[in-house]
Ligand SMILES: Nc1ncnc2c1ncn2[C@@H]1O[C@H](COP(=O)(O)OP(=O)(O)O)[C@@H](O)[C@H]1O
Ligand SMILES: C[C@@](O)(CCOP(=O)(O)O)CC(=O)O
């Protein structure tokens with residue numbers, strides 16, 4: 001089979017409320033971020049599948065014939081996106097030598113790519129020869145959904161090149177989006193990749209990366225928030241590395257150990273998400289008041305305490321909260337926690353001098369910090385001339 005060239009990009013996300021609780025069926029609110037992952041797929045005639053992942057210093061290739069061998073006598077149930085195909089996972093492990101439960105960056109990225117590649121192309125007569133290069137503006141493993149943006153890009157590019165979804169870019173178009181039905185398919189395949197990387201993902205990250213904007217996510221149900229006030233958010237990366245898979249597993253262990261203690265905490269997080277949603281809707285209807293912002297700030301403080309109770313806090317995140325509170329600003333971790341990133345809510349009238357001093361305080365602590373834009377579009381298809389020079393330069397160096 002001959003693949004078709006394409007370039008796609010998908011955004012990262014910040015979870016306003018509900019991380020971890022969402023894995024256990026509670027409500028989460030999440031927003032897309034203006035930091036994107038870009039993927040270029042090139043059809044080749046080298047009889048090889050090559051992946052270039054410069055963010056994680058991984059450059060690998062396999063002979064298509066060896067990959068074809070792995071699929072021998074294997075039937076893949078394409079309709080079953082409810083769970084991972086355990087036999088395919090086992091074959092992949094044997095082929096790559098990656099151990100079960102591995103949480104190292106390279107193993108997870110390679111396994112997720114190969115899993116989606118095999119599943120998508122196993123229907124085709126022959127596996128295609130191609131080169132995939134992925135480069136991201138997102139920090140990897142820092143709570144901003146880089147794994148989901150990666151999986152959404154891989155799923156969209158492979159499904160497009162296979163023909164399972166269209167290539168909606170016209171001859172003169174710069175960027176294009178897929179139909180709702182096609183996005184649903186991309187999202188489901190990306191979720192399979194997230195299962196490899198997160199172990200037991202809720203699906204909120206891949207949903208935001210696929211659809212973009214601001215979403216309420218509850219037990220697989222995705223509801224875009226129609227009207228929200230403009231939110232100003234400061235993002236801080238504590239630079240403390242952590243693994244989502246390990247943190248998610250740790251919360252599950254705690255719930256199993258102390259169900260009567262942890263279940264009410266999850267219920268309370270659910271209430272925080274719902275109250276935040278309600279407040280945002282009220283703010284969008286009329287003119288937002290200082291009281292509305294005070295409520296949003298208090299909810300952030302409460303949820304940060306919940307997350308500490310779940311065991312996903314970190315001294316670096318405590319420092320973030322303390323440093324920002326000295327300037328009157330409220331913060332919480334975002335994503336899986338254990339280090340990684342936090343968000344700080346700014347009011348529309350927060351003085352620029354206060355913002356700049358806070359950013360400086362956090363930089364002095366050794367953190368990266370910047371004001372971000374939220375609510376950007378989800379997965380997109382790009383023409384090569386619409387891609388930023390910086391990204392094209394990365395692509396062209398492989
Ligand atoms: N640009 C990228 N290139 C290759 N792998 C990536 C990229 N972005 C994310 N990943 C994969 O996702 C993993 C990080 O996922 P995770 O621990 O869920 O953190 P987060 O999603 O918060 O960034 C990395 O270890 C890697 O396997
Ligand atoms: C902790 C969790 O709620 C979000 C994880 O986000 P991230 O991988 O840390 O960006 C897990 C999930 O929803 O699958």
Ligand SMILES: [Mg+2]
Pocket residue numbers: 145146147148198205244
């Ligand atoms: Mg992730």
